[in-house]
Amino acid sequence: MADLEVIQGGAVLIEGERIVDVGPYARIRASAPDAEEVEVDGVLFPGFVDAHTHAVFGKPRLDDHARRARGMDYKAIAAEGGGILSSVQDTRARSEGALVEVTGRRLRHLLAQGTTTVEVKSGYGLETATELRQLAAIGALAKGPPALVATFLGAHEVPLEYRGRRSDYVRLLIEEMLPAVARQGIARFCDVFCEPGVFTPEESRAVLEAARGHGLDLKIHADELDGSGGAELAAALGAVSADHLACASAQGIAALAASETVAVLLPGTMLFLGRADRAPARALIDAGGAVALATDFNPGSSPGVSLPLMATLGVSQLRMAPAEVVNAITVNGAAAILEAKSRGQLAPGFRADVVLAAVRDWRELVYWYGGSLVRQVWVAGAACHPVGGTINFLA
Numbered sequence: 001m002a003d004l005e006v007i008q009g010g011a012v013l014i015e016g017e018r019i020v021d022v023g024p025y026a027r028i029r030a031s032a033p034d035a036e037e038v039e040v041d042g043v044l045f046p047g048f049v050d051a052h053t054h055a056v057f058g059k060p061r062l063d064d065h066a067r068r069a070r071g072m073d074y075k076a077i078a079a080e081g082g083g084i085l086s087s088v089q090d091t092r093a094r095s096e097g098a099l100v101e102v103t104g105r106r107l108r109h110l111l112a113q114g115t116t117t118v119e120v121k122s123g124y125g126l127e128t129a130t131e132l133r134q135l136a137a138i139g140a141l142a143k144g145p146p147a148l149v150a151t152f153l154g155a156h157e158v159p160l161e162y163r164g165r166r167s168d169y170v171r172l173l174i175e176e177m178l179p180a181v182a183r184q185g186i187a188r189f190c191d192v193f194c195e196p197g198v199f200t201p202e203e204s205r206a207v208l209e210a211a212r213g214h215g216l217d218l219k220i221h222a223d224e225l226d227g228s229g230g231a232e233l234a235a236a237l238g239a240v241s242a243d244h245l246a247c248a249s250a251q252g253i254a255a256l257a258a259s260e261t262v263a264v265l266l267p268g269t270m271l272f273l274g275r276a277d278r279a280p281a282r283a284l285i286d287a288g289g290a291v292a293l294a295t296d297f298n299p300g301s302s303p304g305v306s307l308p309l310m311a312t313l314g315v316s317q318l319r320m321a322p323a324e325v326v327n328a329i330t331v332n333g334a335a336a337i338l339e340a341k342s343r344g345q346l347a348p349g350f351r352a353d354v355v356l357a358a359v360r361d362w363r364e365l366v367y368w369y370g371g372s373l374v375r376q377v378w379v380a381g382a383a384c385h386p387v388g389g390t391i392n393f394l395a
């Protein structure tokens with residue numbers, strides 16, 4: 001993960017949507033004398049890949065933020081009508097068109113920070129129609145920019161109307177929602193919030209095995225706020241990614257490191273929630289695991305849009321090397337959504353997703369924080385100046 005190739009005075013040759021060649025300017029120029037030239041001043045990175053977001057939502061959860069500052073925990077906030085279920089109530093009341101409109105504007109913020117591909121989950125419906133509507137909204141925006149990949153997260157929480165009969169909700173997920181999602185072909189992955197008080201490892205396994213039966217690849221919210229056995233489950237099931245992991249056990253870390261599963265770590269969530277737990281990035285990497293960093297962009301626990309900020313936190317909070325965090329928001333972010341062969345690298349054959357940062361030394365990308373160093377973004381070969389009047393967070 002610490003292997004990063006830096007070319008001084010380099011050039012990227014793009015044809016259509018693809019990168020054709022990368023190397024020293026003189027050689028690239030000589031190989032393509034007729035190519036149109038765009039001169040840039042700074043460092044070019046592969047477009048960043050955000051492998052974990054919940055970007056389809058309406059209102060921000062401003063009261064939850066203040067409640068946490070007063071010392072209220074997750075359960076106390078939910079008891080006052082906040083938490084995930086307040087976003088569920090809000091999302092159920094919005095049409096597909098309204099969800100597309102608000103989500104599209106917010107995704108421009110991620111693009112302005114250099115993110116060219118975003119994984120987006122459903123999970124604020126918790127009923128078939130709204131889950132499908134969220135996935136349809138993701139589908140409507142999938143071409144981008146930024147490009148999206150959709151994950152079905154009906155198992156994000158047990159909705160109020162199923163409290164006291166949770167097995168009926170698991171049955172609804174398996175017998176109604178998953179077949180409908182598969183029939184419409186509107187999700188690539190299925191995810192489950194495996195956490196004490198949410199879904200048990202046994203319930204998570206049942207949902208994920210059913211999802212695999214429908215041809216979906218697997219992700220797990222694992223060991224976020226408490227040890228859940230989620231890391232072990234992700235390794236055992238061969239999930240594409242295990243996400244969060246701040247409270248993963250030593251056995252879970254060892255199992256993940258020995259597996260093909262990518263650990264997607266979300267340091268912005270721990271920062272925003274004010275928690276001291278740290279995901280075991282160093283232990284995972286030192287044991288041979290693959291680590292990606294993502295924003296977890298969502299209205300409750302991480303309303304953050306910047307992958308470069310997550311990379312800064314990767315160094316300062318998770319003790320990752322600068323080269324490791326750059327790989328974690330590019331190559332490994334792509335691996336966490338099964339796009340490692342097409343995105344996340346400036347290399348021949350890859351999609352021409354390119355970010356220009358106004359820095360001299362590439363390490364400055366993860367050093368200056370709190371502002372944006374991104375000056376230009378190309379998505380699939382097309383320049384898209386992302387900063388403009390259409391960007392806002394209005395609900």
Ligand SMILES: [Zn+2]
Binds near residue numbers: 052053054296
């Ligand atoms: Zn999440």
